[in-house]
Amino acid sequence: MRDRAIAWLAENVSAHRLQHILGVEQMCIELARCHRVDPLKAAQAGLLHDLAKFFKPTRLLEIAKRNGLEIDPICQANPHLLHADASAIVARDEFGINDREILDAICNHTLGRPQMSPLSCIVFVADALEPNRGKTPELEAMRQVSWQNLYKSVQQTCDYSLKCLVDSNKTIHPRVILTRNWALQIVKKQMEKATCNS
Ligand SMILES: Nc1ncnc2c1ncn2[C@@H]1O[C@H](COP(=O)(O)OP(=O)(O)O)[C@@H](O)[C@H]1O
Numbered sequence: 001m002r003d004r005a006i007a008w009l010a011e012n013v014s015a016h017r018l019q020h021i022l023g024v025e026q027m028c029i030e031l032a033r034c035h036r037v038d039p040l041k042a043a044q045a046g047l048l049h050d051l052a053k054f055f056k057p058t059r060l061l062e063i064a065k066r067n068g069l070e071i072d073p074i075c076q077a078n079p080h081l082l083h084a085d086a087s088a089i090v091a092r093d094e095f096g097i098n099d100r101e102i103l104d105a106i107c108n109h110t111l112g113r114p115q116m117s118p119l120s121c122i123v124f125v126a127d128a129l130e131p132n133r134g135k136t137p138e139l140e141a142m143r144q145v146s147w148q149n150l151y152k153s154v155q156q157t158c159d160y161s162l163k164c165l166v167d168s169n170k171t172i173h174p175r176v177i178l179t180r181n182w183a184l185q186i187v188k189k190q191m192e193k194a195t196c197n198s
Pocket residue numbers: 080081109110111127161165170171172173174175176
């Protein structure tokens with residue numbers, strides 16, 4: 001499957017995006033080993049997360065409608081946000097992926113989702129932090145956290161994405177805020193527990 005997926009990606013995304021995807025795949029494997037998640041599932045989700053990245057808005061809307069996805073007003077105005085759901089549909093239809101957890105991790109890679117699985121958390125943070133994203137001190141510090149605390153890393157990734165969206169004057173999909181609040185709540189509970197035990 002991997003070779004076929006890479007050949008498919010080479011035809012359907014840019015060389016730069018393919019590098020990013022391979023970086024996500026590798027970081028997913030390493031994070032999965034670190035956080036005791038199935039590395040095979042993580043590798044597949046990482047490799048397939050951006051299959052529909054270069055699909056045109058009309059195609060994304062058409063795929064979403066055909067598959068009965070709910071298209072909220074923000075996705076309607078910015079169909080590119082549907083590339084995550086569309087990638088999961090391509091993963092299922094072109095590559096025979098039927099594992100719900102893998103498909104969900106692909107769907108959740110851009111906006112996250114409250115209560116998402118550890119596998120989804122891994123793909124969400126790897127998408128933002130894989131090495132090709134750059135070597136700024138902020139990203140390097142976030143990478144450190146990703147090995148130590150997956151939920152803290154989800155929260156930081158949401159904060160980072162929110163800052164970028166505000167700075168570039170973009171409409172913000174509220175699901176990333178819900179994801180951030182969910183992860184923050186978990187981190188706060190972890191801290192309370194650590195204080196109680198000390
Ligand atoms: N919460 C959000 N609200 C609105 N747009 C978003 C949100 N999160 C990401 N985006 C936008 O969606 C696009 C895809 O995001 P992402 O999958 O993280 O892309 P990339 O891998 O290119 O960084 C980006 O252009 C980003 O600005």
